[in-house]
Amino acid sequence: MKKVLSLAIVFAFVMMVVFAAVPAAAQDTRVGIVLSTGGLGDLSFNDAAYRGLQRAEEELGISFDYIEPADPSEDQTALRRFASRGYDLVIGVGFQMADSLTTVAGEYPDTKFAHVDQFFEDIPENIVSLNFAEWEGSFLAGALAALTSESGNVGFVGGVDFALIHRFEGGFYQGARYINPDIEIQSRYADDFGDPARGREIALGMIDDGADVIYHAAGGTGSGVFQAAEEEDIYAIGVDSNQNYVAPGYVIASMLKKVDNAVFDTVKSVVEGNYQGGNNLYFTLADGGVDLTSLTEVGQPVLDAHENGTITDEGLETIREMKENVTSPYADRIAEIKEMIINGEIEVENWGETGRPDNL
Amino acid sequence: MNNYSEKIKSVLTDLGLSLLSIVIALIVGTLFIFLTDKSPLDAYSALYIGAFGNFSAIANTLWRSTPLILTGLAVALPFRAGLFNIGAEGQLLMGGFTAGVVGFYFTSLPAFIHLPFAIIAGMLVGGLWGGLPGFLKAKMDVHEVIATIMLNHIAIALTINYGINIFRDTGRPATPRIMESASMFNFKNIMDYPLLSNLPFAELFAQPAIRLHINFFLALIAAVILWYLLFKTTLGYEMRAVGFNPDGAEYGGINASKGIITAMFISGAVAGLAGVGEVLGTHLSFMQGMDAGYGFTGIAVALIGQTHPIGVILGGILFGALAQGGLEMQFSGIPSEIVMLIQALVIFFVAALQVFKVYLAKRKAKGGVE
Known part of the structure; x- marks a missing residue:
């Protein structure tokens, strides 16, 4: 009984996603973002990352979902849920998420990941790290x-x-x-x-x-x-x-x-198929x-x-x-x-x- | 014999009331979910599925409840001895920090020495951090609430602000990662151990998403030991007598200071174990934010569990389920604020329905007289 119920709910969820996703043509790219503990409304990089995704939603026709973890124990679970639900790009924000992101990226080698604000010494092939000068x-x-x-x-x-x-x-x-x-x-x-x-x-x-x-x-x-x-x-x-x-x-x-620009560019690279993992990128004065x-x-x-x-x-x-x-x-x-x-x-x-x- | 059935009846009433209050809280919560244009049914099924929907969800609910059970116990034990321990947060931090430092500092110890060493060191420091206000209370009559609150501030400054800065080797606000030899057994790695992999259902645990580690069982053992201590030993009897009536106990020949110091020391060690588990089992380093307010939530866990060790376990699992399922609610589109609101409602109603119980008891007593 429980199994039937949960199957029904999963089915309903899938249908929701499928039907909600009708409008634009390139609507098949889905992005999941796990914000840092400060959450939305920090007037700072969480908000900026969110703006970048909003812009991508308007201009590139992607869809995105976000999670605001209540404490660091939730980071890994949240990242993993996005990856396991087949999101095309999973983004983690903030330095405390770097470990969790590396772990989850190891479990889902075919999913693309991005991280904001942490240099990776030994960066996996499916993570791109966005840093700023x-x-x-x-x-x-x-x-x-x-x-x-x-x-x-x-x-x-x-x-x-x-x-x-x-x-x-x-x-x-x-x-x-x-x-x-x-x-x-x-x-x-x-x-x-x-x-x-x-x-x-x-x-x-x-x-x-x-x-x-x-x-x-x-x-x-x-x-x-x-x-x-x-x-x-x-x-x-x-x-x-x-x-x-x-x-x-x-x-x-x-x-x-400009976390918003960096996030937007990363999403764009995924949509256009030229995402390059395994890189620590630095955004500087020269590129705005x-x-x-x-x-x-x-x-x-x-x-x-x-x-x-x-x-x-x-x-x-x-x-x-x-x-x-x-x-x-x-x-x-x-x-x-x-x-x-x-x-x-x-x-x-x-x-x-x-x-x-x-x-x- | 009659006594037993009375007891069972009262436990069942308690459980029934708690379930009732959860249902009431969820009904009130629907009002807030309507604010978000989402269906309450979706939201609550997400809460349920997130917490109990499959094997890994259940395991992770237990994982989330582990530090809460321990901090709940750390509040419950002194409560029985008439003390209000607000300091579980600081004791947790001190214990966790110590375990984290021991965990990375000794590089060549074998696991069977390193892990117990880290656990015991963490519990000992946590115990001293709890024992200090106990000592001040017993010998100099310093109020334990003030002492423990202030020790929380000192612990935060000492570990998160100062300690991390001394030891950290990268930009990450955390101590360096602990050695393999100091990490607690994680159930997702069960297949790596030939002895354990032959157990029935072992393969169920071998999912990367499962984060349950051995500290949950240490928490259960701690609860049983505390139960035994409180209700089956002379020391426990003395603690409870001091809590019931300190002057009366003293008059009856009980050494109140001994009970107070012991209760606070043990409680600090138990809270320290919560921090130890988070560091050696969950985060694998002492990191900023790992305390997550467990010490304060522990107060609610202890009170909902009626400061009885078994009740505390159930209370801890309730809070763990809310935390674990709450994340899933966010995935169904409920904003995190509403999720926190519903978690708070459940806790509020579970606590408030105790009032209903008191009312029932009073009416029964009245009926008896008439």
């Missing part, structure tokens, strides 16, 4: 911070003290020093990616010590940094996604990590994988936030004014530096590999 983008953030700072004192708030975040810190540090070799740089770690209250405390402490531009690479903890910037009337720089609308007028730019938001124009995500009522007309106006008065004077300088990084005149060190220098 955060240090290059953060270099621009550091340069901008040093240019806009009046006190000659800038701050960096990191999520957790480890290699991935050291890449952001290192880029920021080198960028700020490039503009002003005597600049004072405060650097602190919150030990948490989801604790805005702690982010705010750290930022307030930095402001007390004279910082007037603060860059964060701390996920949800960063919203506390924005709050502190707004309270104390100083500037902040966002990370990962365009966060310029979060505290209108106080977030002067965001270092973009990392970048700084425009210093002169208001970006689309900000306009969208205005459209759906997240920010008011006034907020949008404040952001426009800020761009005009604060950041646009430096647009040419930053563009020049970006060009120099791309053609190799400036070499940015990756602290994720070289290690964080002890005497800062």
Whole structure:
């Protein structure tokens, strides 16, 4: 009886998938994504990966499903369910999923996998790993911070003290020093990616010590940094996604990590049949994988936030004014530096590999 | 004889009430599922199939329930001695971290030494982490709730924030992987052992999706030992007497401090074993996020299980099934928020129906008088 019931349900599920999948022509590609524990709504890479899949759904006619695991024990089970149900591409997001993904990829050699944000030493043939040259983008953030700072004192708030975040810190540090070799740089770690209250405390402490531009690479903890910037009337720089609308007028730019583009490109490669597994890919300034938001124009995500009522007309106006008065004077300088990084005149060190220098 | 049938009757009533409350919770949950435009029938069949639908689902439900049974026991035992152990989370972390470090640090020990060594080291450190607030309570009357909460914070800082940074060798926020010789037996590898592969139904376990490891049986053994300790030994009698009436017990010649310290030490060791199992059996390294709030969920498990070791096992399996089936619900299109909401409803109603039981008992007593 139980068997009949479960068979019936499996059948119903199959029918659902089959009939839901009628519209577009190339509708046969299915993508499953397992997000990292932060889940949707982190305004950061989970959201960005999701946007990439939404775009792929619209433009390439794929279909996708996502899972938000409640804790790391669920990662493997979730990945395996997608693989066992014959999804064409299974994506895992976040460094803590790397082990689980390797295990499951070993069990399903014919399924294609992708991973966001972890370099694989010994990468299996059916995994493509999407990494980002955060240090290059953060270099621009550091340069901008040093240019806009009046006190000659800038701050960096990191999520957790480890290699991935050291890449952001290192880029920021080198960028700020490039503009002003005597600049004072405060650097602190919150030990948490989801604790805005702690982010705010750290930022307030930095402001007390004279910082007037603060860059964060701390996920949800960063919203506390924005709050502190707004309270104390100083500037902040966002990370990962365009966060310029979060505290209108106080977030002067965001270092973009275009997880959405990388995910979209990977899906596209699967649809078009030229997926190349066994590679650690790096997306850089040169190919637009990392970048700084425009210093002169208001970006689309900000306009969208205005459209759906997240920010008011006034907020949008404040952001426009800020761009005009604060950041646009430096647009040419930053563009020049970006060009120099791309053609190799400036070499940015990756602290994720070289290690964080002890005497800062 | 009459006593036994009374007992069986009350256990059956308890079970019936728990089942009833699960059904009520699921009915209330349908309201929330309607918010998502999905069919509650699909959602609940996914919950059921995910938790009990086939052999590997059942095995994984038991796997998920393992740390919950252990933390539930770690809360239940001191509860009987009149202590509220909020510190299972910290004890779990300390135990797990110790096992993780022992697991990778010693590279050339044979498995029959390395594994027991890692388990015992983890349980010992967990036990000390629990025994410390017990000692403070017994000797200096420091309230155990405050002491254990603060020790949780210290444990988090010491293991996740500081400890991982000392030992990690890659960008991964975890200690290095443990040696093969320190890993717990995983049932999916059953065919690698000639002795075990001849057992009947052994091949059922040999599926890669099965994650059940031997710690589930250690948890069951721990439950039986605690049951024996509580109800069949003098020490257990003394603990329960202290919990029932500390002053009365002292007056009756029972050494209350001994009971308090022992109860907290054992409870810490049991919570430590939960962490040990997660590290040596599930994740194969001490990683950030592996605690997953088990120490706090353990409080609910203990209370639902009426702080009786056997009840705690059932409570742990209920929570494990909700966790395991909840993931499957997400696959049927229910957002993770609604899944968590339904899990919380089930727990809420199971706890709340105890109220109904009290009401029944009162009415019966009244009827007796009239």
